[in-house]
Amino acid sequence: MASRVLSGRYELLEKIGDGGMAVVYKGKDKLLNRFIAVKILRPEFTKDSTFVENFKRESQAAAGLSHPNIVGVYDVGREGNINYIVMELIDGQTLNKIIEEEAPMDYRKVIDISKQVASALRVAHKNKIIHRDVKPHNIMITSDGVVKLADFGIARAVNDTTLSTGSKIVGSVHYFSPEQARGNYVDERSDIYSLGIVMYEMLTGKVPFDGDNPVTVALKHINEEIVPPSELEPGIPPALERCVMKATNKYQTKRYASAEEMIQELDNISFVTNIVGDTFFESSDVREKRNKRREDFKKAVEEEVKAREEELKPKKKKRILVAVLLILMMLAGVGGFAAWQMDVFSSTKPAPDLLDRTETDAIRTGEELGFEVKLAKKAVYDSDYAEGRVCMQDPDPGVEMPKDGTITITLSKGTKEGTVPNVVGMKREDVEAFLVEKGYLLGNAKPETSPEEEGRVLRQSPEAGSAADKETKIEIWYSDGKGKEMGTVPSVMKKPLADAKKELIAAGFEPGEETYSYNDTIDKGYVVYQYWAPGAQLEKGTAIDLEISRGPEPAPEPPANNDNQNTENTDNADNANNANNGTENGNDGG
Numbered sequence: 001m002a003s004r005v006l007s008g009r010y011e012l013l014e015k016i017g018d019g020g021m022a023v024v025y026k027g028k029d030k031l032l033n034r035f036i037a038v039k040i041l042r043p044e045f046t047k048d049s050t051f052v053e054n055f056k057r058e059s060q061a062a063a064g065l066s067h068p069n070i071v072g073v074y075d076v077g078r079e080g081n082i083n084y085i086v087m088e089l090i091d092g093q094t095l096n097k098i099i100e101e102e103a104p105m106d107y108r109k110v111i112d113i114s115k116q117v118a119s120a121l122r123v124a125h126k127n128k129i130i131h132r133d134v135k136p137h138n139i140m141i142t143s144d145g146v147v148k149l150a151d152f153g154i155a156r157a158v159n160d161t162t163l164s165t166g167s168k169i170v171g172s173v174h175y176f177s178p179e180q181a182r183g184n185y186v187d188e189r190s191d192i193y194s195l196g197i198v199m200y201e202m203l204t205g206k207v208p209f210d211g212d213n214p215v216t217v218a219l220k221h222i223n224e225e226i227v228p229p230s231e232l233e234p235g236i237p238p239a240l241e242r243c244v245m246k247a248t249n250k251y252q253t254k255r256y257a258s259a260e261e262m263i264q265e266l267d268n269i270s271f272v273t274n275i276v277g278d279t280f281f282e283s284s285d286v287r288e289k290r291n292k293r294r295e296d297f298k299k300a301v302e303e304e305v306k307a308r309e310e311e312l313k314p315k316k317k318k319r320i321l322v323a324v325l326l327i328l329m330m331l332a333g334v335g336g337f338a339a340w341q342m343d344v345f346s347s348t349k350p351a352p353d354l355l356d357r358t359e360t361d362a363i364r365t366g367e368e369l370g371f372e373v374k375l376a377k378k379a380v381y382d383s384d385y386a387e388g389r390v391c392m393q394d395p396d397p398g399v400e401m402p403k404d405g406t407i408t409i410t411l412s413k414g415t416k417e418g419t420v421p422n423v424v425g426m427k428r429e430d431v432e433a434f435l436v437e438k439g440y441l442l443g444n445a446k447p448e449t450s451p452e453e454e455g456r457v458l459r460q461s462p463e464a465g466s467a468a469d470k471e472t473k474i475e476i477w478y479s480d481g482k483g484k485e486m487g488t489v490p491s492v493m494k495k496p497l498a499d500a501k502k503e504l505i506a507a508g509f510e511p512g513e514e515t516y517s518y519n520d521t522i523d524k525g526y527v528v529y530q531y532w533a534p535g536a537q538l539e540k541g542t543a544i545d546l547e548i549s550r551g552p553e554p555a556p557e558p559p560a561n562n563d564n565q566n567t568e569n570t571d572n573a574d575n576a577n578n579a580n581n582g583t584e585n586g587n588d589g590g
Contacts, residue, residue, distance in 0.1 A: 005030070006079050007531070010038055010086060021045060026089060029074075032539075036074065037090070041083040052083055056529075059085045062152040063533035065127060068463065069120035071140065071150040076533050090150075092143050095198070096136035103205030104233045107240055108270075108417075110202045112467065113139075115266045116147035117195055122259035124152070125188040132186060134194035135175040136201065144461040144475065145468075173214040173221075174207045178250050181218040189252045192262060196247025196255075203244070204232040222250070239269045270467075353397035354390050354409055362390050362409050370403055376410040381470070387414030413470070420474065422464030428455040428478045435474055443473030447480040454481030484539040491534035493527050497548055500527045504544050512543030516550050524551030 005011045010027050016037070017024030027038040046052060056076060062085075063073035072088035095113070099105070117139060124131055131138075131152060140148040177193035179186055201207050208227065209220035226248055230236045243265050249255050256262040352369055354362040359375060366373035382391035391412035395401050421438045423431050432442040450458055461475045462468050487508040492500035501511040512531070519528050531545040532538060 006038070006082065006084060007077055010036065010075075010077075010084075012038060022085075027086075029086070035089045037087045039085045039087060043081070046081050046083060056083065059152075060533045062129070064535040065123055065129065065152075066535065066537070067120055067123040069116045069147050069149055070123065071148045073533065074536060075531065077531055087150075088148075090140045090142060090148055092141050092148075094137055095139040095141060095147075095202075098141060099136055099201055099205065103202060105202045107203065107235075107237055108467075110199060111240065111266055111270050112145075113141070113147055113202065114195065114199050115263055115270075117149055117198070118192075118259045118263045118266065120147070120149035121188070121191050121195065122263065124149075125191070125259055130186060130188060131191050131194075132180070133172060133176075134191050134198065135172045136198055137172075139198070142461075145466075146461065146463070173217045174209065176218075176221070177252075178222045179252065181221045187252065188258060189255045192247050192256050192259065193249075193252075195262075196244050199244050200226070200229050200248065203229045203236055203240075206232065208248070237269065239272065243269060348400045349403050350398045351393070351395045351401050351405075351407055354393050354407065355397065356385055357390050358388060359390070359409070359411060362393075366407050371401075372404070372406040374406055374408050376408055379411040379413045381414065381416035382412040385412040387412055416469045417467045418470050420460075420462045420464055420466050420468050420472070423457050423460050423474065423476060424464065426457050428457060428476070431457060431474075431476060439470040440468075441471055441473045443475040446475075446477050448477045448483075450479035450481070450483035451485045452479035452481070452483070454479055484541060486537050487540040489530075489532045489534055489536045489538055489544065492530055492544075492546070493534075494522060495527050497525055497527060497546070500530075500546060508540030509538070510541060510543040512545035514546050514548055516548050518551065518553035519549040520552050522549040524549055 009029060009031050011030055012025045012027045014026050015023060016026045022039045022041050025038045025040065027036050028034070029036050041052070056078075059073060059076045062070075063076060066072070071090060073085060074088070075086035077084055077086070102109075117134070121131065121134070129152065131149065133151065134149070138149065138151045140150055142148065173181075175194045175197045177186065177190040179190060197207060209217050209224065211217045211220060226245065228241055229244060230238075230241050243262070247255055247262065256265070349369075352365060352371070354366060354373070357365065363373040363375075376392075380391065385391040389412050390409045392410040394408045395405075401407075418439060420440065421435065423434065426434065428445060431445075435442050448458055450456075452458060456479045458477050458479055460477075462472070485508070489509065490503050490507045492503050495503070497514070504511050517528060522528050526549050527546050528549045529547040531547075532542070
């Protein structure tokens, strides 16, 4: 199949995927000079007219879903017995590969991926489309971290009540909902259940239900309760666990009512975790270490005081008075004199706790206690301490060190994550300074053919509003000012040919090649099919090919009657003989 050109436009270069219903090729759109993915329906399915019609209908439905988190569908076509879809070519990895390499994944990344998948589902559900096969294999992550939901191949319109295609249950058994396992009615909440299973796998590295065969797994979805993910992987935020458990409730009515509701919940979880950091969770190592350092320091001070009290127990009142004064001065914070008194009894002393202090305060406190305090050359990102506060010290608080030793402190640069600013619409030359001001860097800047003003930023990655580490490079695409104006392809199917042409021209497109076919349901002269899907964004002036109905195929003519044919043959033979006889007779008479 490779090296073939479909419809004189789509050149197939190499096979890049193999699925149950179709084969996917990397291709090139010779008209728009861009790489694409072409999904071709397997030959064994092309004989089933119902399946082919579903393939075409579902593909056109997907073509109408325009969203950054959905793999774009550019065209749906047919050439001979080849039915194909032209799609966006994604540079990235499938989520199942990432899970294999990284799971259990950081909960922040799980939240980010889940929100983007839910955003894709929100758009699909608003357009009355249920995906019905949400799983890591159908979720792509681009090299820029953008999530793309793919393969609406078994999706159906919401008002379809059947779960099966040709009596086969659709969906992937490890991820589909109990109602899918039963063969019952599915709705938007069935996709939410599948997303919840994907979240569970990202957090734990395992699917909640597994078995020796698909039937066993399906029965577990119906009958068994999901083990909370925190029992497999401690440290998962409780709020995020509750989100997963609600999404995967066996009863549709107890799940999130919509993808929008689930996104709001994930936003709330993300907000809380960004504010409180890991200290919010009892299992956090950060919180344990910080508390331990403080407890150790407190314990060391208490032991030091007790030791001094023991040493100051001689009966002489003067010695007792000195001991009392020493303790009082320590408690009152008379640092310089107290430090001098401590030096009398020991050559070492515990390092003070300088964490969460400003640079000035930390240096002053350390020097008052007799230590030298040095500032580390570089500040570091730390989500536990605000920017400009001491986030690390060496030695740690409470550790015994020489009485005149040196403590090195490191300042926090604040949380590493931030909100990516919006640069779309800005002039290219203004972007870099703006990003630096916001704590980010300018990455690759690429020109792109567009009718927009030259140098105007068209899009960016990561997208504005997304969470990204400070100093992340933001890639931009800007207009070269040479592009044609884009337009939205109108729907002209089931309309008279003349009206269809008028609508295409009014929308800025050209009526393309016309082909004709018999059709039992669409009247003669009406459009049966258009070769750019309604809603597609194309350059104005593009030709839209149309397939026109010839009306119902006429019945074949009945065969001629054999008796009449024989009679005609006999009459013809008699006439011929008479003519011959007449000629001969005339010659004889001559």
